[in-house]
Amino acid sequence: MTQAGAMAPGGETGGMQSGGMQGGGTIQPGWVRITHWLNVVAVLILVLSGWRIYNASPIWDFRFPKDLTLGGWLGGALLWHFAAMWLLFCNGLAYLVLNLATGRLRRRYWPLTPGAIVSDFIAALRGRLGHDDLSHYNAVQKAAYLGAVALLILVVLSGMAVWKSVQFPLLRELMGGFDNARIVHFCAMAGIVAFVAVHVAMVALVPKSLRLMITGR
Numbered sequence: 001m002t003q004a005g006a007m008a009p010g011g012e013t014g015g016m017q018s019g020g021m022q023g024g025g026t027i028q029p030g031w032v033r034i035t036h037w038l039n040v041v042a043v044l045i046l047v048l049s050g051w052r053i054y055n056a057s058p059i060w061d062f063r064f065p066k067d068l069t070l071g072g073w074l075g076g077a078l079l080w081h082f083a084a085m086w087l088l089f090c091n092g093l094a095y096l097v098l099n100l101a102t103g104r105l106r107r108r109y110w111p112l113t114p115g116a117i118v119s120d121f122i123a124a125l126r127g128r129l130g131h132d133d134l135s136h137y138n139a140v141q142k143a144a145y146l147g148a149v150a151l152l153i154l155v156v157l158s159g160m161a162v163w164k165s166v167q168f169p170l171l172r173e174l175m176g177g178f179d180n181a182r183i184v185h186f187c188a189m190a191g192i193v194a195f196v197a198v199h200v201a202m203v204a205l206v207p208k209s210l211r212l213m214i215t216g217r
Contacts, residue, residue: 027135028216035095036213045084052077059182112142151191158185
C-alpha cells in the first residue's frame with residue numbers, strides 16, 4: 001500500500017460520493033471516523049488480552065512477554081477480552097450496515113480485479129503511486145481493507161466457536177473442531193496485527209492521513 005489510512009474496518013482514506021467531496025469538503029464522514037477509533041480501541045484490547053489468554057494455554061511452544069499483555073491474570077484478561085469483543089461486534093456491525101445503506105461499500109471498493117491489484121502492487125514497489133489524493137483508493141488498498149474486514153469477521157466467528165463450543169456445534173465443526181478453531185482464531189489475530197503494523201508504517205510515511213481520520217479533511 002502506498003497511501004496511508006487507518007485500521008480496519010473504519011480505516012479508510014476516502015469517503016467521496018462518486019467523484020466529489022461530501023458537503024463542506026469532508027472526505028471522511030463522522031460515522032467513519034467514530035467507528036474507526038472505536039475499532040482501534042477494541043482491537044488493541046482484544047489483541048493484548050488475547051495474548052494473555054494464549055499464555056495461559058499456549059498452542060505452540062512460545063509465549064508473549066507478560067508486559068505486552070493485558071489483564072494481569074487469566075480471569076482479568078477474559079473480562080477485558082469479552083468486553084472488547086462486544087465493542088468490536090457492535091461497532092463492526094454498525095460500520096457494515098452504514099456502508100451498505102449509504103452505498104459507500106460499492107463506491108469505495110468496486111471495481112476490484114486481480115489484474116488491478118497486481119498492477120498497483122508493482123507500481124507501489126517502483127514508487128510510482130502517489131500520495132496526493134487521499135480520497136482515492138488504489139487496488140492494493142481496496143484489497144487490504146476488504147481483507148481486514150474478512151479477518152475481523154473470521155476472528156469473531158472463530159472466537160465464538162472457542163467460547164461457546166457446545167452452543168455452536170456447527171460453527172465449531174466448520175472450524176475443524178475446538179483445537180483447530182483456536183488455531184484459526186490465532187492466525188486471524190496474527191493477520192490483523194500484520195495489517196495494523198503495515199497501516200502504522202503507512203501513516204508514518206503519509207502523516208496527513210492521520211489528520212484526515214481526526215478532522216475528516
